[in-house]
Amino acid sequence: MSVEHFDVLVVGAGLSGIGAGYHLQTQCPGKRYAILEGRRDLGGTWDLFRYPGIRSDSDMFTLGYSFRPWKEAKTVAEGPAILQYLRETAEEFGIDRHIRFQQRVRSASWSSQQARWTVEVTRGEDKELVSYTCHFLYLCSGYYDYEQGHAPQFAGSDDFQGQLIHPQQWPGSLDYRDKRIVVIGSGATAVTLIPALAQTAAHVTMLQRSPTYLLVLPTDDRVAQMLGKLCPEWLAHRLTRWKNVLLGIYFYQLCRRSPERAKKFFRAQLAKELPPNFDIETHFQPHYGPWDQRVCIVPDANLFRTIRDGRVSVVTDQIANLTKHGVALQSGRELQADIIVTATGLKLLPCGGVRLFVDGEAVEPGQSLTYKGVMLSNVPNLAACVGYINAAWTLRADLSSAYVCRLLNYMDRHGYTSCMPRWDDAALEGRPLLGLTSGYVQRAADLFPKQGAKAPWLLHQNYLLDLLTLHFSRVNDGFVVFSKGSPRAVPHRKVSPLTMHNSEP
Ligand SMILES: Cc1cc2nc3c(=O)[nH]c(=O)nc-3n(C[C@H](O)[C@H](O)[C@H](O)COP(=O)(O)OP(=O)(O)OC[C@H]3O[C@@H](n4cnc5c(N)ncnc54)[C@H](O)[C@@H]3O)c2cc1C
DSSP: OOOEEEEEEEEOOSHHHHHHHHHHHHHSTTOOEEEEOSSSSSOTHHHHOOOTTOBOSSOHHHHSOTTSOOOSSBSSOBHHHHHHHHHHHHHHTTGGGGEEOSEEEEEEEEETTTTEEEEEEEETTTTEEEEEEEEEEEEOOOSBOSSOOOOOOOTTGGGOOSEEEOGGGOOTTOOOTTOEEEEEOOSHHHHHHHHHHHTTSSEEEEEESSOOOEEEEOSBOHHHHHHHHHSOHHHHHHHHHHHHHHHHHHHHHHHHHOHHHHHHHHHHHHHHHSOTTOOHHHHHOOSSOBTTBOOEEEETTHHHHHHHTTSEEEEEOOEEEEETTEEEETTSOEEEOSEEEEOOOOOBOGGGGOEEEETTEEEOGGGSBEETTTEETTOTTEEEOOOOSSSOHHHHHHHHHHHHHHHHHHHHHHTOOEEEEOOOOTTOOOEESSOOOOHHHHHHGGGSOEEOSSTTSOOOSOHHHHIIIIIISOSOOSSEEEESSSOOOOOOOOOOGGGOOOOOO
């Protein structure tokens, strides 16, 4: 049976994969590409998560694509609106015709002799095994496990007589009207979910082990509105996007370089929004520095409004066990609940769970270095799309896809069949890819590629630096081996665990 061949195979039809499709067909129009998507529909994150209130945590001028401006008035968008935007983008540019649904990529094997990947896929309900070959493999598979979220086991879970729900598997039919709900967690999901639940629930308790930095932002962007009146639409969008990029970089740098000033700013916002005798120190003053972990957005201070109204209370304590009627805390207190929501985070997964092989040898992503945050050391003709942790994902995804296209065009111009970032510097140290101290990042740090201490092995969390590194730098920078036949055989060198250390982002 003949195996279908593509110039480029993209894995995943989420925000990154759809963006990759756009870049490929506009910047490499001669390339035949397909997007393999494991699920029945496109949208990834924005199709999977269906809990009440699901919304963006970034402004949509930067989370939306540069090539298709976000036109709604609100800067923070609800999940269904983002999904609709992704659907319309895929349709408008004919990207949807390239997507093959229910095709989960299991493994990909590179042959240096043939200079191509063989990709093994399970297709459809019956999980029929199918193979494809491609010249270049582009993983746009996100960063977490779609099968399950992080769900810590609580003693006494079987005793609890109410409903125990993880936001990643939210039951559409759940009736929470007039119910007492305890939401375990203090991250973006909890902060998003709680004000939405509080609209009809009897009461919602936010139960957290430790607080998170919360930033109040208005959902109306006055500057964007003013620019919209003064400039043509394309210019207003471009200026607003740049304004938000620069403000984001400024705020992140302020947090990292002047944490005490930033802490004062966070505290002043809280003092303004919360009732006068609210214990801010216990409930909203984290024990780490701003941006050691993700800062969560509270649009129009909605969470604080529900606290002021008495519909939401915050408890900072440790769980002892679940009981028949709720949660017993280590302080001895018990919280009554009809529903417990475990907003305890994601389970991170590198490379969409695709097992990679180079000439028969297994690639352990956790033992590779990232090259410019796009390719993996000593792995030929492969890129992986990674967004920002401190800004909108799409800003980096756009740069990553544009870089892949530059690389492919460069190879075509020079007749190269393969490219491989070569890392043979034993002195390089492997540092975690994502410099966050959050539990969900730390738990999976070993599984993800590492970054080095210097360019081009660094993953910048900075759009301006990435613009220089990915957009304006030379493709042939001396670190990538280009080859007309097979790439020079380089052993798949591993990052020595002895030289690994935690680092600042
Ligand atoms: C609840 C939530 C809210 C978020 N909010 C924001 C935000 O406001 N701003 C922001 O910047 N980021 C946010 N993020 C991060 C978010 O994941 C990105 O914004 C963006 O959606 C990532 O897009 P992606 O296409 O790279 O990955 P995903 O959206 O995860 O899509 C990956 C796709 O690849 C498919 N796939 C994975 N593995 C395989 C495989 N082996 N074979 C076939 N298909 C596969 C999946 O089915 C999925 O469709 C949020 C994340 C979550 C979970």
